[in-house]
Amino acid sequence: MLRHLWIYTVVSGVLAVLLGVLIFLRPGAAIIVTAVFFGAYLLVTGVAQLVLAFSVRSSFGGRALLFVSGAAALVLAVLCFINLNNSIDLLAIWIGVGFIFRGVATAMSAFSDPSLPGRIWEIIVGVISVIAGIIMFVAPLEGLVALTQVTGIILVVIGVTEVIAGIRIRRESATGTARTDAVT
Numbered sequence: 001m002l003r004h005l006w007i008y009t010v011v012s013g014v015l016a017v018l019l020g021v022l023i024f025l026r027p028g029a030a031i032i033v034t035a036v037f038f039g040a041y042l043l044v045t046g047v048a049q050l051v052l053a054f055s056v057r058s059s060f061g062g063r064a065l066l067f068v069s070g071a072a073a074l075v076l077a078v079l080c081f082i083n084l085n086n087s088i089d090l091l092a093i094w095i096g097v098g099f100i101f102r103g104v105a106t107a108m109s110a111f112s113d114p115s116l117p118g119r120i121w122e123i124i125v126g127v128i129s130v131i132a133g134i135i136m137f138v139a140p141l142e143g144l145v146a147l148t149q150v151t152g153i154i155l156v157v158i159g160v161t162e163v164i165a166g167i168r169i170r171r172e173s174a175t176g177t178a179r180t181d182a183v184t
Helices: 002-025 027-055 060-082 084-112 119-138 140-183
Strands: none
Touching: 002 027, 002 140, 027 060, 027 084, 027 140, 060 084, 084 119, 084 140, 119 140
16 A cells, blocks of 8 residues: 555645646636635524524524624624625635734734743744734735735645655655665
């Protein structure tokens, strides 16, 4: 089985390269697919949270939060499916909010702990994350295109690395097989 692992690694690498190139060259299509999946995600999450709100044995506050969160997710899902542009905008806002929350949390923790190793870098990462979040709000489509193209590049790099790893696995397994045959 290990002898044939290289084939799967090379195929996985080639597919990652192809997907990465397609995403890089056609970020709009990738964004549309992602936006549709985002709408589906909101729909499933909303339904699940509403079901949990009525079925868990939790405090009223906890169930109320689940209900409000689930209802909000369902409303957003409906907005996503009414108009694809809504879905794209909501996806950008979702990512932007994530960047801002992470950036503020990272920077604040670094500011509050002078003994933190690499503190200045944590502050820089926090500020960059907040800026990225703001960019997602100011220019949502352009921000999504940039993130999508970076993802495409990353997939190409991962794919090339997997192809190289697959070739190395093949060479090393062939060498290992030759040594095993020589011993017996």
